[in-house]
Amino acid sequence: MPDTPARRRLSPDDRRSELLALGAEVFGQRPYDEVRIDEIAERAGVSRALMYHYFPDKRAFFAAVVRAESERLFDATNTPAADGQTLFDRLRSGVLAYIRYDEQHPHGAWAAYIGMGRTDPVLRGIDDVDNERQMQRIMAAITDVVHGDLDSKVERDLRVIVYAWLAFTFELCRQRVLDPSIDANHLADSGAHALLDAIKRVPSIPAALIEALDA
Secondary structure, three states: OOOOOOOOOOOHHHHHHHHHHHHHHHHOOOOHHHOOHHHHHHHHOOOHHHHHHHOOOHHHHHHHHHHHHHHHHHHHOOOOOOOOOOHHHHHHHHHHHHHHHHHHOHHHHHHHHHHOOOOOHHHHHHHHHHHHHHHHHHHHHHHHHOOOOOOHHHHHHHHHHHHHHHHHHHHHHHHHHHOOOOOHHHHHHHHHHHHHHHHHOOOOOOHHHHHHHOO
16 A cells, blocks of 8 residues: 655645645546545645545535536636737637637546536536636626617627526547647637637628627
């Protein structure tokens, strides 16, 4: 049996972050049912009791791992507009940032992908919050183009399109985790074009938005 690593003194926040990072690595490599809380505690060099102090059970620990990865991804995909950027450029930058994040954090990304789409209400709640925040971010970019001039019905229809596009982009990026040989720039182009093409088909969108879509 391998020696248990010596326990290091860390602040509660740092210890929790360390456990979540380790959880992302382990859940990203093996199926959920094969992971044991005792194993995580042993690898982190902490007691089983301390592990349960932070997370009451494996389900709560896994949800915390997914939530932490979701927060990191949300921060990584924050790509504010630069001077002269078109709406296409901003969308493309966001998709590319998503792909690059997955490249840099493959285990964490896969742990989050496993969590997404599950029937567990806790995990579904994380998905809903993430989708809402990303939708709001994209809608803000759209309303910037039209200076806030959106009819309520048009805004509603755009939100539906954006929500659907987020699911499309999620799968786009998941496929590249499965096959890293897929060209990232091609996926970023395809993702951005897909949303702009869908927006064009929303009835009664403002002329300023049409002009931005064609830029």
